[in-house]
Amino acid sequence: MSLNVAALRQQFPILSREIDGKPLIYLDNAATTQKPQAVLDAIIDYYTTCNANVHRGAHQLSDEATRRYESARDTVARFINAGAREEVIWTRGTTEAINLVANGLAQLLQAGDEVMVTEMEHHANLVTWQQACKHSGATLKVVPINERGELDETAFESMLNPATRLVAMPHVSNALGTVNPIQTLTAKAKAAGAWVLIDGAQGIAHGDVDVQAIGCDFYAFSGHKLYGPTGIGVLWGRRSVLADWPVWLVGGEMIQEVTYQDATWGELPNRLEAGTPDIAGAIGLAAALDWFMALDQKAIQTHEKALLASAHAQAEEFDGLQIIGTAKNKIGVMSFMLDGAHPADVGFILDRQGIAIRTGDNCAQPLMKKLGIPGTARASFSIYNTMDEVDALFSALRKARKMLA
Template identity: 50%
Template structure:
C-alpha cells in the first residue's frame, strides 16, 4: 500500500524548517529531493569503493567498475533498452541533447529540416538552433494552443521528406503537459526522420519503454528521479550511436592513440571521455531501485490525486489563472494572480517555508505565447501531501491580500 507518511520518513530534508516554518517543497520539477537509501549509497561509495574505473587491475578499481556497470544495466532495464551499451552516462539531460546535436553536425546539410515544439525547455531549443547555424538547416516549430497542447494537425503539415530530425519533450516542464510522443515518433519515422525525446520531466512519473516507443534517442537526468545532480543518461539506438562521431576526445573513449591517428573505443565508451561521475552513475542506479520499489504506477496515481486536489483548491481563489489545462498532464500547476508579479508571490511563499519556482522556467517561448513574464510553478512529488497543498493555498491567499 502507498503510505506517504512512511515515504516522507525516507527524506531527511523534509523535516527541516525554512524561515521558522516547516519546509513545504513544491519545486520538484526543478530537482527532486533525495531519500536516505540514495544518500547512504553516496556515502558507501566514497567510504568503501572510491577508485577510478575501467583502468585499474587493483581490487578497488575492479569493484568500482562492477558497481558502475551494474548501474548502467539497471538503467537499461528501467527504460527497456535492448543493449546496455545503448545507455551513455552523461552529466544530465542537457549534456545528452548537446551530444546528439553535435553528432548530427556531420550528418545534416543545408536546407534539411529540423522540427522542435513550442513547449520545449531552452535546452531542447538552443542546441538545435546552433546546429542550424553550423549546417544551414531549417528549424521549424510545432505550435501550441491555449490549453498548452501541441497542435498535431500542424505537425502533420510540417513533416516532409526534408525532415531529418524531430525533437520533443515527453512532458513540458513549465505546464506539465504530456505530449503524444507515440504519434510524433511514428509519423516522423514515416518520412525517415530520427526522433529525440527529452524525458527529463517525464522520467519521475512515467516509465518510458524505449523499444516499445521505437524512439531513436531518449534523455533523462538523475536529479529529477531522487538521484544526485550532475549525472544523467542518453539512450540511443545502437545503429545511430555507431553513426555519430564522438562528442569529446580524451581518455577512455579511445581504442588506440598515435600521433598519426586515433581510433575510437566501442560503445558506450566512445561517448564517455575522461573520468566519469562514478559515484553519480552508481547512485543513479540506487535511485532507480528506490523508485521502482515504490512503483512508478503507484507514484503517478498518487501524484495525480495531488494534482486534482490542488487544481480544485487553487481555482477557488478569485483572480487566479492556471496555465496549461491539458487533460493529459503530470503533477505541475503553473499559475498567476491577476495584477501581481509571480516573483512577488514566490517571495512571500518562501517566507512561509513554501518552495515554488517563479519565472519563465527556461521555457520563454511558452510565456511569450501567453503574453506573460512568467508564472508561479508548484510541482508535486509522491512525498508531498494534501496538507502541504492546503498550506500553499493559504499562502497564495495571504500573498494576494498583501500585494493587491
C-alpha cells in the same frame, strides 16, 4: 493500493527541515527532486569503501568501483527497457545528452535539411538545435501549441516532409505539465524518415518509460529529477544509430588506438564517454532507480494525479488566479499567475512561509513570449507531497494576495 506517504517521507531527511521556523513544504520537484536515504547511503558507501577510477586500475578498489559503475548501467537499461546495455550513455544530465546528439547531427546536416521542435521547449531542447542548424545551414521549424498548451498534432503531421532529419520534443513540458503523445508522434516522424529525440527530463519520474515501445532513436534524462544525484544523466540511443554517431567529446577511455597523427574510437558505450565519469553519480542514480522501482507504480501515479486534481480544483475557486497550461493530459505541474502580482513576489512571500516553488520563465522564454506573460509561479508535486501541503499552498497564496493587493 494507496501510497503510505507518511512512511515514505521518513526516508527523505531534508523534509524534516524548517524554513524561518515553518515546516518545509517542497513544491519545486520539476526543478529537482529530493533524495531518499538509500541514495545518500550509496554515494557515501562508494566514497568510503571503494573510491577509485574505473576501467583503469589493476587493484581491488578499481575492480569494485568498476563493477558498481557498470552495474548501474545495467540498472538504467532495465528501467527504460533498453535493447542493450551499450545503448546507455552516461552524461552530466539531459542538457549534455541533447548536446551530444545535436553536435553530432550538426556534422550530418546540410542546407535544405530540417529539424523540428515545438513551442513548448525547454532552452536545452531548443538552443541546441538552433546551433546545429546555424552551423550546418539546415532550417529549424517549430510546431505550434493550442491555447490549452497542447501540441497541434495536425500541424505536426503537416510539417513533416522528406527534408525532416530529426524531430526533438519533450515527453512532458516543464512549464505547462503537458504530457505529449510521444509514441504516436514518434511513429509519424519515423514514417517520414526522421530521427526522433525525446527530452525526458520531466517525464522520466512520472510514468513507465519503455524506449522500445516509444520507438524513438534517443531518450535523454537527468538523475536529479528522479530522486538521484545532480551531475549525472543518461542518453539512451538506439545501437544502430549510436554505433556510427559522430563523437563530440574526445580524450581518455573513448579511444581505440591513438598516434601522434590520428586516433580511432572504441566501441559503444566507450566511444561516446570521454574522460573520468561521475562514478558516484552513476551509483547514486542506480540506487535511486532500485528504490523507485520497489514502490507501487500505480499507487504513485494515482497519488500524484490526486495532488494535481486537488490543486486545480482549488485554483479554479481562487479569485484572481489563472492556471497556465490546462492540457487534458498533465502531470503534477501547476503553473499560474496571480492577478496584479509579479511571480517573483509571490515566490518570496511563499518562501517566508516555508513553501518552495519555482518562479520565472522556467527556461522557456519563447513559450512565455507566445503566452504574453513575463513568467509564472510554478508548483510541482512529487510522491512525498501531501494533500495538507496542497491546502497549505493555497492558504499561503491567500496571504500573498492580501499582502500584494
